[in-house]
Amino acid sequence: MNERINNIRLFLKKYAIPIGLLPIFMIVGVLFWGGLTGAILQSLGWFPAIGLREITLKYYREIFLDTDLWSSSGYTLYIAIIPTILATCISILLAIIINDLNGNMKKISNFIIKIPIMIPYLVGIYMVIVMYGQSGWIARIMASLGLIKCTSQFPEILYSNSAIGIIMVYLWKQVPFMTTIIRSNLISVGRDYEQVAQTLGANNSQIFRYVTIPLIIPGILSSSLLVFAFNFGSFETPFIVGRYYPNTLPVEAYKLYSNIDLCYRPKAMAMVILISILSTIILYYYEKSIEKFKYIKK
Amino acid sequence: MKKFILFFLICGILVFVLTAAVLAFDANKALQGKMTWEEIVAAAKEEGEVTFYGWGGSAITNQWVDNYFGKELEERYGIKLIRVPMNIDDIINKLLAEKQAGKKVGIIDTVWINGENFKTAYQANLLWGSYAKLLPNYNKYCKPKEANIDFGFDNQGFESPYSNALFVFGYDAAKTEPFNNFDELKKFVKKNSGRFTYSAPPDFYGSAFVRQVFCATTGGYEQWLGDFNREKFEAKVQATWDYLNEIEPYLWRNGKTYPESNAKLESLFQMGEIDITMNYSFLAIQSYINQGKIPPTCKSFILDEGVLSNMNYITISGNSSHKAAALVLANLMMDPEVQISKLDPKKRGDGIGIDISLLEPKYVDKLENVDLGPATLPMDFLYKNRIFELNAKYTEAIEQGWIENVLKK
Amino acid sequence: MDRENVNYVVNITKKILKKVMLFIVFLYILSAIIPIVVWSFTRSWFWPSAFPQIWDNHAWQYVFSNVSKVPQAIANTIIIALIVMILSILISLPSARVMGLYKFKGKKIVEMLLLAPVIIPPMAVGLGLTTIFIKIGLSDTMQGVIIAHLIPTLPYVNRIISSTYETFDTRYEEQGIMLGASSFKVFINVTFPILLPGLITAALFGFVISLNEFVMTFLIGGGRIITLPVLLFGFVGGTSSFDYPIASAMTILLSIPGIIFLFATERIIKEEYFSMGF
Numbered sequence: 001m002n003e004r005i006n007n008i009r010l011f012l013k014k015y016a017i018p019i020g021l022l023p024i025f026m027i028v029g030v031l032f033w034g035g036l037t038g039a040i041l042q043s044l045g046w047f048p049a050i051g052l053r054e055i056t057l058k059y060y061r062e063i064f065l066d067t068d069l070w071s072s073s074g075y076t077l078y079i080a081i082i083p084t085i086l087a088t089c090i091s092i093l094l095a096i097i098i099n100d101l102n103g104n105m106k107k108i109s110n111f112i113i114k115i116p117i118m119i120p121y122l123v124g125i126y127m128v129i130v131m132y133g134q135s136g137w138i139a140r141i142m143a144s145l146g147l148i149k150c151t152s153q154f155p156e157i158l159y160s161n162s163a164i165g166i167i168m169v170y171l172w173k174q175v176p177f178m179t180t181i182i183r184s185n186l187i188s189v190g191r192d193y194e195q196v197a198q199t200l201g202a203n204n205s206q207i208f209r210y211v212t213i214p215l216i217i218p219g220i221l222s223s224s225l226l227v228f229a230f231n232f233g234s235f236e237t238p239f240i241v242g243r244y245y246p247n248t249l250p251v252e253a254y255k256l257y258s259n260i261d262l263c264y265r266p267k268a269m270a271m272v273i274l275i276s277i278l279s280t281i282i283l284y285y286y287e288k289s290i291e292k293f294k295y296i297k298k
Numbered sequence: 299m300k301k302f303i304l305f306f307l308i309c310g311i312l313v314f315v316l317t318a319a320v321l322a323f324d325a326n327k328a329l330q331g332k333m334t335w336e337e338i339v340a341a342a343k344e345e346g347e348v349t350f351y352g353w354g355g356s357a358i359t360n361q362w363v364d365n366y367f368g369k370e371l372e373e374r375y376g377i378k379l380i381r382v383p384m385n386i387d388d389i390i391n392k393l394l395a396e397k398q399a400g401k402k403v404g405i406i407d408t409v410w411i412n413g414e415n416f417k418t419a420y421q422a423n424l425l426w427g428s429y430a431k432l433l434p435n436y437n438k439y440c441k442p443k444e445a446n447i448d449f450g451f452d453n454q455g456f457e458s459p460y461s462n463a464l465f466v467f468g469y470d471a472a473k474t475e476p477f478n479n480f481d482e483l484k485k486f487v488k489k490n491s492g493r494f495t496y497s498a499p500p501d502f503y504g505s506a507f508v509r510q511v512f513c514a515t516t517g518g519y520e521q522w523l524g525d526f527n528r529e530k531f532e533a534k535v536q537a538t539w540d541y542l543n544e545i546e547p548y549l550w551r552n553g554k555t556y557p558e559s560n561a562k563l564e565s566l567f568q569m570g571e572i573d574i575t576m577n578y579s580f581l582a583i584q585s586y587i588n589q590g591k592i593p594p595t596c597k598s599f600i601l602d603e604g605v606l607s608n609m610n611y612i613t614i615s616g617n618s619s620h621k622a623a624a625l626v627l628a629n630l631m632m633d634p635e636v637q638i639s640k641l642d643p644k645k646r647g648d649g650i651g652i653d654i655s656l657l658e659p660k661y662v663d664k665l666e667n668v669d670l671g672p673a674t675l676p677m678d679f680l681y682k683n684r685i686f687e688l689n690a691k692y693t694e695a696i697e698q699g700w701i702e703n704v705l706k707k
Numbered sequence: 708m709d710r711e712n713v714n715y716v717v718n719i720t721k722k723i724l725k726k727v728m729l730f731i732v733f734l735y736i737l738s739a740i741i742p743i744v745v746w747s748f749t750r751s752w753f754w755p756s757a758f759p760q761i762w763d764n765h766a767w768q769y770v771f772s773n774v775s776k777v778p779q780a781i782a783n784t785i786i787i788a789l790i791v792m793i794l795s796i797l798i799s800l801p802s803a804r805v806m807g808l809y810k811f812k813g814k815k816i817v818e819m820l821l822l823a824p825v826i827i828p829p830m831a832v833g834l835g836l837t838t839i840f841i842k843i844g845l846s847d848t849m850q851g852v853i854i855a856h857l858i859p860t861l862p863y864v865n866r867i868i869s870s871t872y873e874t875f876d877t878r879y880e881e882q883g884i885m886l887g888a889s890s891f892k893v894f895i896n897v898t899f900p901i902l903l904p905g906l907i908t909a910a911l912f913g914f915v916i917s918l919n920e921f922v923m924t925f926l927i928g929g930g931r932i933i934t935l936p937v938l939l940f941g942f943v944g945g946t947s948s949f950d951y952p953i954a955s956a957m958t959i960l961l962s963i964p965g966i967i968f969l970f971a972t973e974r975i976i977k978e979e980y981f982s983m984g985f
Contacts, residue, residue: 020805023798024821024865027857032824032832039835068706094732097725111973112733118965120919122939123958127739129943130746130951135569135754137742143755151571151754152492159555172736226825233828235922240943244498244555245705250830257834258387261418262394272831283826351930355941357769357953364774383776383941384930392929399841405931565949570754590751590761591950 036276043270052266059270069271072246073278079163079248080232083170088224090171091178095216098179099186116176124172125240128165132157158241165241170231178223185219186212225286232279249275325621329427335434339375341622347378348623352410354383355561358589362646366639371630377623382406386415393424393615404617407624410460412610413449413502414690419613420456426614430455432625435632439652449608450523450689457611458628461640462649463578464680465506465606468673472595474573479602480514480541486574487548493573495550495557495566498705499697503560503576506606508700509693512538514603519685526691535696539703546704556705568592578608580680584671585647597673604685609651634661643671746955766952770960775953776933777960784918784934785964787849791856791917792910798857799865799909806865807872825862832858833926840927847931855923860916864909871905911972918965935961 012019045056063069098109116124131137139154148154158165193215197207238248246252249271256268327333333341342348348371354360360383368379384392389409396404411419419425430436436445436458446453469476474493477486487494497504513519515537521530546553550572557563560577567575568591577583583598612631614624630636632652638661640648654665670676687693745759746752747766752759770777806818824832836855837846845851879901883893899906921936928937939961942954 017805017809017811020801021817022801024802024861027798027854028821028824028861031836031854032827032858034839035832035834035836036827037835038839039831042835090732093728097729100725109729109733111969112736114969115966116736118915118918118969119962120921120936120939120965122921122936122943123962126939126943126954126958127743130742130955131739133569135566135571137757140755141757144757149755151569156551159551161554175732176736229826233826233830235828235830236940244558250828253834254830258391269834272828272834276827276831279826279828280823357775357950361769361774382930388930395838395841395846398838401841405847561949565951568949593751593753 036273039269039272042266043273045266047262047266059267060274062267063270063274068246069249069252072249072252075163075243075246076232076248076250079166079170079238079242080228082163083167083174083231084224084228086167087171087174087178087227088220090175091182092220094175094179095182095186099183113176113179116173117180119173121169121173121234121236122240124169125237127172128168128241129158132165132168134158159243161243163238163242166237169237169241170227170234174227174230178220178227181223182216182220185216225283228286229279229283232282233275325426328432328621328625329429331432335432338432338622338625342620342626343376345377345620345623347380348620348627349380349382349405349407350410350627351382351384351389351406351408353385354381358585358646359648362640366645367631367636370633370636371627374630375623375626377626379627386411390415390419390424393419393617394422396617397422397424402617403619404615406615407618407620408627409613409615410610411457411613412608413687414693416448416453416457416611416613417451417690420453424616425456426616426618426621426624428455429614429625429628430458433458433629433632435629435652439632439634439656441653441656444653445609447686448611449687449693453611457613458632459651460610460612460631461579461651463608463610464580464649464677464684465510465576465578466580466583466598466600466675466680468567468575468577468583468592468596468598469573470593470596472593476574476599477601480511483601484541484545487545490573491548492550492552494545494548495553495563495572496576497560497563498556498558499700501559503563503578504556505693505697505700506578507576508538508542508696509688510601510603510606511541512692512696513685514601515541519604519688522688522692523686524689526689526695528695531692531695535699538696539699542700542704543707579648580605580677581641581643581647581649581670581674584643584673587671587673588644588647594673598675600675600680600683605680605683606687607680607684608687611651634658634664638664638668641665641670642668643674644669743955743958746951747959749952749955752951766950766956769953770956775957776938777935777957780933780935780938781960781964783849783932784936787853787856787924787932787934788914788917788964790853791860792913794853795857795860795864795913796868796906796909799861799868803865803868804872806869807875808877821865822862824858829859829920829922830926833922837926846927847929849932852924852928852932852934855927856917856920858923859920860913863912863916867909867912868902868905871902875901907972911968914968915965918968935964 043059045052045054045059047053094113098106098113101109129136133139134151134154134156136154139148139151142148142154155164156162157168193211194207197211202210233250234248235250235254239251239254242248242251247255253268253271253275256264256271259265259268324333328338350363360381363381364379368381371377371379386409389406389411393404393406409419430440430442430446440459442455445459446455448457467476474490477483483494496507499505499508512535513522516522516534549556550566557566563572564575564577564586566572568586575583579585580598583592583596586592587594587596612628614621614628618624634652634657637650637652640646641650650665654662657665748762748764749759750763750765751761769775773779802821806814806821833855840846840851840855845854875898879897880893883897884890888896919936920934921940924932924934924937925940928934930937935957939954939957942950942957
């Protein structure tokens with residue numbers, strides 16, 4: 001009996017790696033990649049339900065020839081990059097500021113800054129609509145004060161080409177997210193090195209510039225990576241407060257998908273695959289470029 | 299003694315099984331008209347529940363369906379109504395996906411549907427069959443020649459009437475002076491720049507607006523009744539795009555973006571960003587006033603070119619497992635009491651789907667006593683100015699054309 | 708002015724600027740609460756008034772009634788989030804251990820594969836997954852939605868726990884075994900307490916991600932499984948009779964589980980834990 005148990009133990013030890021990875025691969029591997037495979041097949045024209053059995057690249061060709069989809073890609077990239085940059089800058093500043101606070105202010109700040117993280121995007125979207133829409137609360141207050149007379153005099157924040165509404169929603173949600181991560185990096189990662197630097201005689205500002213900042217850069221970069229990835233593929237926000245046409249790639253893909261005419265579905269799948277490939281490429285290069293900063297941590 | 303008990307037990311089981319078999323709903327038998335209505339009602343009670351899928355974006359509609367209609371269904375027939383809010387596109391996608399996956403028994407029993415969506419579902423064989431004639435209320439209160447024409451398409455009784463829609467416009471009499479026809483609309487938008495818009499086709503309502511523009515700019519709707527005539531369409535439709543492109547810079551947001559649904563358009567109206575609203579229900583304005591969403595000074599108005607009118611229906615899905623209950627639901631929806639309750643803008647504000655001329659005098663009285671409210675135009679006035687929906691192929695062509703010629707500039 | 712005074716002024720200005728920035732940020736985060744609360748008690752509020760013309764609580768009555776489906780949605784949302792949280796931790800424990808402790812060929816690729824759900828949009832995965840789920844009968848079911856929620860959750864949970872393992876010294880475990888304890892006891896008394904901060908952070912992420920997840924529930928749940936985000940989308944998403952009072956009441960309700968969870972874990976999770984995995 002004991003020998004049996006020992007054999008099992010040895011087996012587990014030997015194959016610890018694949019066994020350990022098994023559960024998560026079942027979910028991520030099977031479901032996730034399975035789902036993608038289904039999409040890939042449909043995008044290549046394999047759609048037996050409506051009689052398409054020919055593998056073809058014509059849907060991809062259609063997409064490349066569609067100038068509106070190029071515009072949509074540009075729009076998507078724009079609303080992926082700008083809020084990420086803004087959020088990163090603001091979050092770094094905020095993380096430092098909150099870190100330097102004391103006592104109760106610090107506690108309150110900690111709490112408030114985390115609130116948007118716990119609340120769904122839809123709430124953030126709704127908040128921006130209610131507050132900053134042309135008929136939102138701010139506009140109404142201004143109208144009551146006589147500053148504007150009709151709604152069109154208030155800036156076009158929602159549904160606009162400049163996507164300010166979308167950016168505002170993303171900032172509301174992502175600045176807290178990044179600030180929390182950067183701040184916690186500040187606390188945990190820097191401590192030992194900061195102490196060493198102090199004993200070596202560096203003053204506060206030197207410690208900050210030469211020790212703290214390089215140490216938190218990995219955290220900043222990897223969280224900005226996450227934020228960028230999310231913004232690129234996001235659906236709810238552009239769908240509700242984006243401009244009508246052409247909207248972002250995920251929204252346009254969904255519109256095609258939900259078209260009653262099933263003929264559009266392979267094209268929708270092709271769009272979805274292209275979005276996936278695009279985000280993978282962008283993020284691969286992004287990840288590579290921050291590789292060199294990671295060595296500091298390890 | 300033991301033998302007796304066993305005997306009774308077996309008899310009891312046999313009786314139970316036989317009763318169940320008798321009451322069990324044989325959908326095919328029913329469809330062929332071989333079951334009586336009483337048998338159908340009894341089978342429905344056995345089934346005990348039915349799902350009703352449809353747009354759930356109006357709280358007052360939801361409340362009427364759940365609190366009034368669901369209650370009636372339960373009290374009169376012992377059937378529980380399960381309302382599932384879902385947009386029609388998603389419903390059809392779901393039925394299609396189930397069909398694709400070969401699902402024999404689905405969870406969608408009844409659907410609130412009409413027009414192109416119905417045609418798609420019908421042609422994809424997602425629906426049960428020609429059941430309308432099985433319903434007593436259909437035979438009593440509907441004229442098949444009129445009730446079965448859904449966007450110029452004969453539905454063969456695959457759907458049964460739910461509501462009648464009469465397309466009207468709305469404005470706030472305290473702030474705005476409306477227009478009487480599409481020519482005056484042109485002047486209106488130029489004078490009130492940024493205060494008018496329409497939802498983007500293929501949204502149902504925006505599509506209806508563009509269809510009316512189409513009829514108006516091509517010289518009337520009568521010429522388009524009947525089958526789809528591509529040559530004639532292509533020859534004349536340019537006037538529509540010219541008109542819409544001409545007014546585009548004067549629309550809300552300079553036409554750079556359109557509201558994607560009528561709900562958004564109505565929200566713009568409610569919130570004071572535009573001055574004109576539109577709706578397929580001629581009672582909508584009054585209903586919104588009752589709900590406090592728009593000021594009491596608001597009123598409905600129609601255009602010289604006519605009132606676009608259509609019907610919307612209930613249909614039963616092919617893979618429903620509660621077909622008897624679905625039949626009872628569809629029948630109850632055509633009950634005059636139910637229709638009159640639905641009409642009242644205080645309860646919901648939705649047009650009558652059955653034929654008023656076939657109602658018994660007591661119902662006609664009840665109908666006349668419903669207060670439609672000061673913002674509503676009288677039904678007979680609207681009926682007199684009715685124009686009918688064109689063949690759904692025109693709708694498709696117009697929607698596609700709008701996207702190509704107006705949206706993409 | 709001499710040098711000291713200039714420094715002093717600069718410092719004070721810095722301090723004021725910092726406080727102002729903090730104030731603006733908090734204002735931005737919190738200020739929308741006011742009009743939302745006001746809208747939730749509104750019957751009629753027309754332009755250009757700064758406050759409603761008619762107040763009432765019909766929105767709250769609707770939201771708490773069964774017609775609105777809010778009670779079911781709250782129950783569904785929380786149950787799903789809790790199950791997803793627990794499942795994702797259970798699934799991640801073995802894999803996080805592997806990723807955190809071992810070096811092996813192809814580890815980089817495994818890392819990227821496991822991160823894929825973060826990079827590839829849920830809309831992309833969801834659309835492809837829908838057909839598969841229908842075929843295997845998981846669409847419109849709680850189980851299906853729960854499994855679908857695991858997709859966005861697992862990468863985060865796995866990453867956080869694996870970074871905890873990175874700083875874990877297996878010698879503690881070895882000592883426990885040498886002293887005669889069974890593997891199970893070692894796990895409970897040695898490994899688990901050390902992992903705890905990471906586990907709690909991972910649990911928080913798992914719970915919150917599932918709580919706020921919309922796309923997966925929308926596509927897989929198919930309208931039958933109603934969670935708060937899906938319900939709210941129906942009232943804000945543009946195809947509903949834009950009903951500000953009801954949408955406001957729903958929004959407030961939708962925010963409450965998250966905030967309660969925040970309160971509950973405030974004590975337990977120290978600030979530094981949030982950087983785990985990043």
